[in-house]
Amino acid sequence: MNQQLKACRLSEIESNQGIPFSHAVPAVGHHCPMHTALATLQGVSRVSTLVVGMPECGFYSRYVMETPKGPNGELHYTYVLDANEVVFGCREGLLKALEEMERDGADAIAVIMTCVPALIGEDIQEITESFGAGHRARAAAMDLAHYKRNGYEAGYYESYLALAEFCDASKKENVVFLLGGAQSQEGKELCGWLRTGSSSYDIVIMEDDFELSQFTKISSSCFNIVTNIHFLPLAKRLEAIYNIPYVFLGESYGRDGIEEAYKKIGTSLLLRETPVFSHLQETAKLEARVRERLEGSRFLLTANIPDALILTEYLCSLSMTPCFLHLEEYQQWMKEWKKKILSYGSNPLTAFLVEDSMTEDGFKKLGFEKPGSYRFVIGKEIGEEIGCLKAGRSFLPPLIGYERTAALLKLLDGLLRKEDPYAAL
Amino acid sequence: MPLYKNVPEPSGRMGLIWSLAAIYDSAVIEYGSMGHMLYAQKWMNQTGLIKYGELISTHLSEKDIALGITRRLEECVEEVVKLGRAKSIFLIPSSVPEMIGTDLESIGEELSATYPGIPIISFKAGNFKASREQGMEEAYEKLVRYLLKKDNEGIDTLKKDSFNVFGISCDWSRFQADTAEICRMMKNGFNMEPAAILGSSCSMDQVCQMTKARITLVIRKEGLKAAKLLYKQNGIPYLYLAPYGFDGTLQWIKELETLLGKNAEQSFLIKEQEEAAHAKHICQLYTRLHKERANIWIRGEDELAKGISTFATDEIGFTFAEGGIHMSDGVELRDNPGAFSIEIRRSILSQSINPYELPFMGFRGALNLCGLWHQYITDREFQ
Known part of the structure; x- marks a missing residue:
């Protein structure tokens, strides 16, 4: 890595546009949010998609949506703007395309706007609203122009946000939605606890694959528990539109934060006393040990971790110092986490x-080389003397609460151990 | 209304990338949003090309768009040059810079002046109208134009008479095998070696040998403009003919003999003809015997479709109709399969890993096609 790293301080970042590219790019680049949006919506039964953009967007979208028809009748079409529409807009054509999709059997259509329609200022939101007024099928707009951001995280949360457009206001019922899944041990314990309330709560778990008809019942839920950050903007939207309170259980890795979230759940749903979750004690022990062993250590976060700021804040709370953060996106709702890190x-x-071939030399100027302190990276390995918590497309398994923290702490605890893999033989 | 229920047609930009990235020591730099290039890389990864040019995307932001800032592109080129990552740099446009009127050609000229030691060529076929064919045509033509510049002497490390091939590309299945078959026939038939092979695996040094070649073989019309230019400027004759089928390949050899002013090596020709004629005869025989199902349907109107179609109908005796053998790309064959389907074009579903598959062109291509068709005709499963 010979190039000079370009970066700014975390405190300087106020929006997506403020995140600089680390280098003068001789690289192939990353996926665009259209890719992650399609990948997300592929898991939602009965939701059709319409990619609006240039030939590349349409052609390559078939790497995700291989067939124009999904297993449950979903339609996955593409709308490629012609030269005329690039100048004069594509409103008329798009309305006709939506009508054709309706004729072909689509009920709910997610319209994915890419760079060029966004650049010409096409009001896709207005178009989908106009279409919805006179048709059986409904359409939801998603602005996923890549030039408005660097990363592809928006593809996830904009997809779930778009699904909220297919919901209608309905009477509140004793339903609690777990947004992001809860299949782990602690998830099961959480579900068990939710059933101890005075009201008998139905629990609906929304993970990667679900039915639209199941999802739209969310407008009647009395409480949402967010376990995956990709669902957080949806929960915020639902609170704003339908007044459904929520708790973001993934907001903290720290025991206090998790305890607080559980307390809020208990109070809101009038549940019995917060149970002693299986991983609570283990987390406390591990946390003390990790704090003792890694206090004063310095780390780099080079992988795409969706909750990078939350993770960094927790590591800061354990007296570790972040020297570099790879940040895909920065939204206004992330501000609190930034403040905590700065605090x-x-x-x-x-x-x-x-x-992604960044080596140790590349980080030399980041204060990463301070003598006497342990150093590690969360991402790809960058040097023999630097510890590494390997992270690529995924980092931790889909765990929640104390169990997630325990999994993280186990990884951190393993950093300084040089275990012989054959010791047990 | 440009609504596509299946896969939209490939763009001019794809045509550019598929042609240029085959020059494996090049860097293809796109000034535009990321994402496209990653997909382009996936496409190239699945072509079966072991080496191809480095695909680079600069990405751009709202600020770059609003203020017309092209610094990312300039810095990117600087890094590629400084680090010696490529022997040539191709600047390709994308829709957003086209939209805002970024003058890529001028930027290319400025960068060429800044870095005279490396070819920096900018291309245009990334606009809203350009088709894949236009992209390929521009890629070949611009490369020729660059090599024909007065101060460019080219490279001459060839020991034998040589030939160029224009028009082979990774949107056709077996494009590497077809290239190898053409090279084999040229070597054994005319004792010639390849100079520039645009569209299949090739180095920039090989491209620079282009002006020293004795003949240019144009496989499809996209290469014709470049070949004509090369003929006009350097007097290198060209042959625009794709060697499909038995008779088609013989005609191709005959035309070459005329253009090169020498006969093909007779012992090679006789042996090849014997082998191919035998397979052709057997295939003809069974096709006549099972006339009721000897239907073939080939999608497209380009040299590939015409070449195979002519061989199947005129030489073997197939009827051009649906229901029997279908030859197209994977997506089409998935939606409209025949009793026996053969992929002849690459699509997003294609994953080629073996460059040594049997070709469709040349004598061995004729043998291969006869073998495939004979398999269908004689297989009891289809009877």
């Missing part, structure tokens, strides 16, 4: 890391 006196360099 620890940490203000790491932050950028969208382009070069």
Whole structure:
């Protein structure tokens, strides 16, 4: 890595546009949010998609949606703007396309707007609203122009947000939605606890694959528990539109934060006393040990971790110092987490890391080389003397609460151990 | 209304990338949003090309668009040059810079002046109208134009008479095998070696040998403009003919003999003819015997479709109709399969890993096609 790293301090970042590219890019780039949106919506039964953009968007979208018809009658079409529409807009054509999709059997259509229609200022939101007024089928607009952001995270949360457009106001029922899944041990314990309330709550778990008809019942839920950050903007939207309160259980890795979230759930749903979750004690022990062993250590976060700021805040709370953060996106609702990191006196360099072959030398100027402190990276390995918590497309398994923290702490605890894999033989 | 229920047609930009990235020591730089290039890389990964040019995307932001800032592109080129990552740089446009009127050609010229030691060529076929064919045509033509510049002497490390091939590309199945078959026939038939092979695996040094070649073989019309230019400027004759089928390949050899002013090596020709004629005869025999199902349907109107179609109908005796053998790309064959389907074009579903598959062109291509068709005709499963 010979290039000079370009980054700014975390405190300077106020929006997506503020995240600089780490290098002058000789790299192929990353996926665009259209890709993750299609991948997300592929798991939602009975939702059709219409990609609106240029030939590349339409052609390559078939790498995700291989067939124009899904297993449950979903339609996955593409609308490629012609030269005329690039100048004069595509409103008329798009309305006709939506009508044709309706004729072909689509009920709910997610319209994915890519770079060029966004650039010409096409009001896709207005078009989908106009269409919805006079038709049986409903359409929801998603603005996924890639030039408005660096990463592809928006594809996830904009998809779930779009699904909220297919919901209608309905009478509140004793239904609790777990947004993001809860299949782990603690998830099962949480579900068991939710059933101890004075009211008999139905629990609906929304993970990667679900039915639209199941999802639309969310407008009648009395409470939402968010376990995956990709569902957080949806929960916020549902609170704003339908006044459905929510708790973001993934907002903290720290025991206090998790306890607080569980307390809020208990109070809101009038549940019995918060149970002693199986991983609580283990987390406390591990946390004390990790704090003792890794206090004063310095780390780099180079992988795409969707909750990078939450994770960093927790590591700061364990007296570790972040030297560099790879940040895909920065939304206004992330501000609190940034403030918390800054409150620890940490203000790491932050950028969208382009070069994935970054080596130790590349981080030399980041204060990463302070003598006497242990150093590690969350991402790809960068040197023999630097510890590594390997992270690529995924980092931790889909766990929640204390169990998730325990999994993280076990990884951190393993950093300084050089275990012989054959010791047990 | 440009609504596509299946896969939209490939764009001019794809035509550019598929042609240029085959030059494996090049860097293809796109000034535009990321995402496209990653998909383009996936396509190239699945072509079976072991090496291809480095695909680079600069990405761009709202600020770049609003203020017309092209610094990302300039810095990117600087890095590629500084790090010696490529022997040539191709700047390709994408829809957003086209929309805002970024003058890629001028930027290319400025960068060429800044870095005179490396070819920097900018291309245009990334606009809203350009088709794949236009992209390929521009890629070949611009490369020729660059090599014909006065100060460019080219490279001459060839030991024998040589030939160029224009028009082979990774949107056709077996494109590497077809290239190998053409090279085999040229070597054994005319004792010639390849100079520039645009569209299949090739280095920039090989491309620079283009002006030293004795003949240019144009496989499809997209390469014709470049070949004509090369003929006009350097007097290198060209042959626009794709060697499909038995008679088609013989005609191709005959035309070459005329253009090169020498006869093909007779011992090679006789042996090849014997082998192919035998397979052709057997295939003809069974096709006549099972006339009721000897239907073939080939999608497209390009040289590939015409070449195979002419061989099947005129030489073997197939009837051009649906229901029997269908030859197209994977997506089409998935939606409209025949009793026996053969992929002849690459699509997003194609995953080629073996460059040594049997070709469709040349004598061995004729043998291969006869073998495939004979398999269908004689297989009891289809009777």
